[in-house]
Amino acid sequence: MLYINYWPKGGKKLHKVEPKVFLIGETRIQEDELGLYLDHIGVSEWTSDAPSDIEKIVEVMGRLCYKSFKPGLNPNVVKIREHNDEYLANVINIKHGSVIEHGMLNFILADVSRVFTHELVRHRVGVAISQESLRFVRLTNLGFWMPSVFKNHPRSEEIMRFVIEKVEFMERWQVELAEMLDIANEKDFEVKKKLTSAMRRIAPIGLATTIGWSVNVRTLRHVIEMRTHPGAEEEIRLVFGKIAEKVKMRYPNLFSDYELKIVDDLPYYETKNSKV
Numbered sequence: 001m002l003y004i005n006y007w008p009k010g011g012k013k014l015h016k017v018e019p020k021v022f023l024i025g026e027t028r029i030q031e032d033e034l035g036l037y038l039d040h041i042g043v044s045e046w047t048s049d050a051p052s053d054i055e056k057i058v059e060v061m062g063r064l065c066y067k068s069f070k071p072g073l074n075p076n077v078v079k080i081r082e083h084n085d086e087y088l089a090n091v092i093n094i095k096h097g098s099v100i101e102h103g104m105l106n107f108i109l110a111d112v113s114r115v116f117t118h119e120l121v122r123h124r125v126g127v128a129i130s131q132e133s134l135r136f137v138r139l140t141n142l143g144f145w146m147p148s149v150f151k152n153h154p155r156s157e158e159i160m161r162f163v164i165e166k167v168e169f170m171e172r173w174q175v176e177l178a179e180m181l182d183i184a185n186e187k188d189f190e191v192k193k194k195l196t197s198a199m200r201r202i203a204p205i206g207l208a209t210t211i212g213w214s215v216n217v218r219t220l221r222h223v224i225e226m227r228t229h230p231g232a233e234e235e236i237r238l239v240f241g242k243i244a245e246k247v248k249m250r251y252p253n254l255f256s257d258y259e260l261k262i263v264d265d266l267p268y269y270e271t272k273n274s275k276v
């Protein structure tokens, strides 16, 4: 057994991680160009009390459908909802969901497992995805998130020790295999890539990785509801609970109908406006 006593005493230990959510980008308004458009249709005085650019963009895209920037601009429209919160609440309530697709958010989800990323990519509509490549990035340090069923089990001490030991073994396998393959001295990058790609096959799917996930607001609402649902897996519930908390605070008028419940110590965001 090559790996026994591989790490020096008191040396490398399992790198335990917690999933992290970074909201790194969002749709912004070009105010000068919006001003030119408002001049063009004769409502240069129009303003919005939207708390964010995304909520303002959704409002603008919605209002242009009926020219409802002010009463009478379209002679068929004699009354309008003046405030952003009531305007967006109505868009959501009547399921005019295509309007909220105009807002895009860009997330980096770090220290999430391949279990998580595989579940995430099942949501195909309205997203863009960039995933850390384990063909290129060599596994030298396996980050691992510990599910609560291990931590809270009556035999948790024994089970945690077992799990940690096995993941540490797998990390050592990566290092040993790299040495056996002499990958560090390989000059040809194509060969290096093939070796790195082959080596990942003996890594656990619980290993921590990073995924870039851009999503429009319509899709995000749907995914928050599905993936914070008590029937979903713990890690994805944890991540989407964090995402929901962030977006509900930052874009209150797009998520005001989401009600927070705590189920099994995790947030569940429920809405009566399902799948807008």
Ligand SMILES: Cc1cc2nc3c(=O)[nH]c(=O)nc-3n(C[C@H](O)[C@H](O)[C@H](O)COP(=O)(O)OP(=O)(O)OC[C@H]3O[C@@H](n4cnc5c(N)ncnc54)[C@H](O)[C@@H]3O)c2cc1C
Pocket (backbone or CB within 6 Å): 122, 123, 124, 125, 222, 226, 227, 231, 232, 233
């Ligand atoms: C608790 C839970 C357990 C799950 N278990 C499993 C499992 O055991 N095995 C498994 O394979 N998957 C499983 N999944 C994944 C699930 O089946 C879906 O693939 C995933 O949730 C994506 O959601 P979605 O179908 O709404 O698609 P999204 O890509 O999020 O699309 C959003 C919506 O757009 C519409 N849409 C998307 N694509 C099409 C299309 N091609 N044609 C028509 N309309 C479309 C649908 O209305 C869809 O709901 C599970 C999901 C959850 C939440």
